[in-house]
Amino acid sequence: MSTSAQRRQYKGLAVLSRGYRPFFLGAAVWAVVSMLLWVFSIAGVFELPSAFSPADWHIHEMIFGYSGAIIAGFLLTAVPNWTGRLPIMGNGLLLLFSLWLLGRVAILFSAFLHPHLVMAVDLSFSIMLIFVIAREIIVGKNWRNLSVLMVLVFLFIANLLFHIEMMIYGEVNYPSLLGLSVVLVVIMLIGGRVIPSFTRNWLMRFGIDGLPVSKNRIDDLAMIISIFALIAMVFLEQPYIVAGLLVLAGLLNVIRLARWAGHRTLSEPIVFVLHVGYSFVPLGFFALASFILWPDVMPKASAFHVWTAGAIGMMTIAMMTRVSLGHSGQKIKSDKIIVAIYISMFASIILRFAADFLVQYEFILNLSATLWIVAYLLFLIRYWKMLTS
Secondary structure (H helix, E strand, O other): OOHHHHHHOOOOOHHHOOOHHHHHHHHHHHHHHHHHHHHHHHOOOOOOOOOOOHHHHHHHHHHHHHHHHHHHHHHHHHHHHHHOOOOOOOHHHHHHHHHHHHHHHHHHOHHHOOHHHHHHHHHHHHHHHHHHHHHHHHHOOOHHHHHHHHHHHHHHHHHHHHHHHHHHHOOOOHHHHHHHHHHHHHHHHHHHHHHHHHHHHHHHHOOOOOOOOOOOHHHHHHHHHHHHHHHHHHHOOOHHHHHHHHHHHHHHHHHHHHOOOHHHHOOOHHHHHHHHHHHHHHHHHHHHHHHHHOOOOOOHHHHHHHHHHHHHHHHHHHHHHHHHHHHOOOOOOOOHHHHHHHHHHHHHHHHHHHHOOOOOHHHHHHHHHHHHHHHHHHHHHHHHHHHHO
């Protein structure tokens, strides 16, 4: 029986029929819940029941919790298309999602659990995801996507080191930077495939000239230099060399983005937002270089949030809104609610960056968090039925 026929014969819960369904929903709910917990904890309303400090918990859950769910949802949907094999569904998908969910619970209530147990529960999701993706790539002989598998392995290593450093020192430094770097590589790797492809499809549909430039050595060079810059950021203690590599990586990613003809998609937000989201990648390189060279001018938190809130937040919400429409058989076109999602997310990013520069820091920070929550609540309102039925 063909994979398409097997897929049609699936009779289980709709939400477990494709990988993006439970993980996009779970990520959106967790984006709301974790942000509420973070805001209330730093405001002193209550103390998180986690062995992690509030800052370390927030960092871990945004990088390995939220981003991990989005990466899983995308890959579990995309890899079967790449390999032509049947996607994981039903009980297997439920098990994988349950492991992710248990990891969030274990980290949140880690103050009451043995750290080794917390680590084992949290890492079990990454191990299972690596196994599933490796099986699909190897059995499907889809060797060109081994880079995706390697990224998952490095994300697992970063999470493992995060737990180890937390157990030894009670705080985390390098593993959080490594985890962030890996997620950025995922954005650059996947973004480099889907953004020009989606843009090309939309432009050709409406007969608009000036298609995106096909992948060439500029893309390869941008990826290589960006990876070197991120490695230097994590491990090298030579500020001028690191800043120089970051600026070079930023410039190459600007060139890369400019070749994808994003300015021609202004009339369709669901395409244009992908270019906006990717723009935060080079902006983050420039912002971090500015922090390294002029720490009195560029606050550290503002610099890093260009990547964490900007690149990760905007790119993931852009992919979630588009992928959910496309794979649910809906027309890939934005509406008022989808545009409101993008506007709310963009405003949240800008306010979070600006908060450290302004006198009313707490007010701006809370407003940014509120708009972040609004974006994901709107996503849940717009997509809940689509993803569960």
